[in-house]
Amino acid sequence: MKIFCGSAHRQLAQRICASVGVPLGDATVDSFPDGETFVKINENIRGRDVFLVQPTCPPTNQNLMELLIMVDAAKRASAARITAVIPFFGYARQDRKDQPRVPITAKLVANLLTAAGVDRVLTMDLHAQQVAGFFDIPVDHLYAAPVLIRYLREKRFNNPAVVSPDVGGLKMADAYSQALGASLAIVAKRRKSATEIEALNVIGDVEGREVIMVDDLTETAGTLCSAAKILHERGATRIIAGVSHAVLSDLAIERLKKSHVSELITTNSVPVRSGDGFPITTLCIAELLGHAILRIHDDESVSSLFKISETEKV
Numbered sequence: 586m587k588i589f590c591g592s593a594h595r596q597l598a599q600r601i602c603a604s605v606g607v608p609l610g611d612a613t614v615d616s617f618p619d620g621e622t623f624v625k626i627n628e629n630i631r632g633r634d635v636f637l638v639q640p641t642c643p644p645t646n647q648n649l650m651e652l653l654i655m656v657d658a659a660k661r662a663s664a665a666r667i668t669a670v671i672p673f674f675g676y677a678r679q680d681r682k683d684q685p686r687v688p689i690t691a692k693l694v695a696n697l698l699t700a701a702g703v704d705r706v707l708t709m710d711l712h713a714q715q716v717a718g719f720f721d722i723p724v725d726h727l728y729a730a731p732v733l734i735r736y737l738r739e740k741r742f743n744n745p746a747v748v749s750p751d752v753g754g755l756k757m758a759d760a761y762s763q764a765l766g767a768s769l770a771i772v773a774k775r776r777k778s779a780t781e782i783e784a785l786n787v788i789g790d791v792e793g794r795e796v797i798m799v800d801d802l803t804e805t806a807g808t809l810c811s812a813a814k815i816l817h818e819r820g821a822t823r824i825i826a827g828v829s830h831a832v833l834s835d836l837a838i839e840r841l842k843k844s845h846v847s848e849l850i851t852t853n854s855v856p857v858r859s860g861d862g863f864p865i866t867t868l869c870i871a872e873l874l875g876h877a878i879l880r881i882h883d884d885e886s887v888s889s890l891f892k893i894s895e896t897e898k899v
Contacts, residue, residue, distance in 0.1 A: 586882050587630050589659075590638040591651040594856055597672065597871060598638040604875030612658075614651060622647070624654045626662055634882050635664040636707075638874075641675030641694075642832055642855035649675060649694065653701045660702035668881060669703045670874060672854035673830045677712035678802075680719075695719040707877055709854055709870065710801045710829035713753075725887045727877055729829040729852050730757070732868050734764045736850060737797060737827065746770055746794040746821075748787075750812035754800050761799050761827075768794070772812040783811060792820030798846075802830045806837035810844040817845040830854050831865070838863060 589610040590598030602609045611627040637659065639652040652669060659667050679690035698706065698720070705723040717724040745767040749758035751774050762769040770789025796816050803809055803826070813824045824845050831851035841849060841863045848864045851857060857867045873890065880887050 586636070586878075587628075587633045587664075588636045588638060588878070589626065589655065591648060591655055593639050593642060593648040593651070594672075594853075596856070597640075597853055597874075600853075600869060600871035601638060601670075601875050601878065604872045605878055612655070614655070622651050622654050624651070624658045626655075626658050629662075630659060631663040632665045634666050634668075635659045636668045636670050636878055636882075638670040638672075640671060640673040640855050642673050642830075645675040649697075653697060656698070656701040656703055666704045667702055668705050668707055668878075669698055670878065671706060671708045672852075672870065672874065673832070674708045674711055674716065677716050680713045680716050691716050692719040695721075705881070707874070707881065709852075709874070712801055725877060725881065727873060727887075727890060729854070729868075729870060729873075730760060730764070731890075732852060732870055732873060733799075733827050733829075733850060734761065736866070736868055737761075737765060742767070742795045742797070744794050746789070746791050746796050748772060748789070748791065748796050748798045748812065748816060750774065750798050750800055750808045757801065758799050761797065765797070767797070770796075772815060774808060774811065785815075787815055787819050791816055794821060795823040796821040796825070798824065798826045800826070800828045802832065803828045803849075804832045804837060805834055806840045806844070809846060809849075810840045813845040821845075823847055825850065827851070831857050831867075833858050 587610045588602050589612045591614050599609055613625040615623045637655050641649045656667055676690045676694045699722055707725045709727040710729050717726050747758050747762035747767045748770045749755050750772050770791050773786045775783045775785055809826050816824055825848045826846050827850040832855055838861050850866045852868050852870045877887050
């Protein structure tokens, strides 16, 4: 087994290697003055099982291109199998043709990875599960829920309620509510623009409860902050947000600091920036990804990692 990484999240790759017990592979990933990416793998990988760790987080296009070039380098170096480990899969939100003359970019990225020579993909908390079906190669889809739920259980909430900030996250919120023994509620929202959300109503009872909002991704924090406002108006005593991927912009930090959200809990699937005074708790998923990598390498089942009760140790 050989594990390499690009420049997107070297720290996560090092932690995965420490968890698995193998050294991080030696590869040069650099850019020419004109911006072109250069990759050289500095060790023999002929006939090896190669894992390339690279979340496609901002700068998204740069990191995606790096991954594609790393795959080509490994393929031409005669690697036996190439697994792309993509903790955060960029472009996953562009998964359907919901307007005239728009692309389905998630399918395009899947095609690019396959054409480059990826044999299988390991990813976590896709924005929509059907994105896994865009690939014509095996996809192992992990969930951050076991890691987040273990942390939430330790906080011992008083009369908790799990809330999905939109209808699309209901299935995820239901899994959290069952694991935490909490009630379930949903916020109905309307999107005004790419960065502006309006919360319309709350379906479920949150009055006098400590609320845990769960979602797969936050970028501008518009959905979380808008939902937190209406939840506060409906009597929620405390509001915590838990997201798998925190791709936070400057706008998100400013919104969170002014919002009714008291804490943001996320994972290190992407490099998480400082909250600039706002409390952000980052949980490590290296062990979860490490378990999956070992099982893929040993041709064992990965599906048992999906079961929260069996991954309590993760």
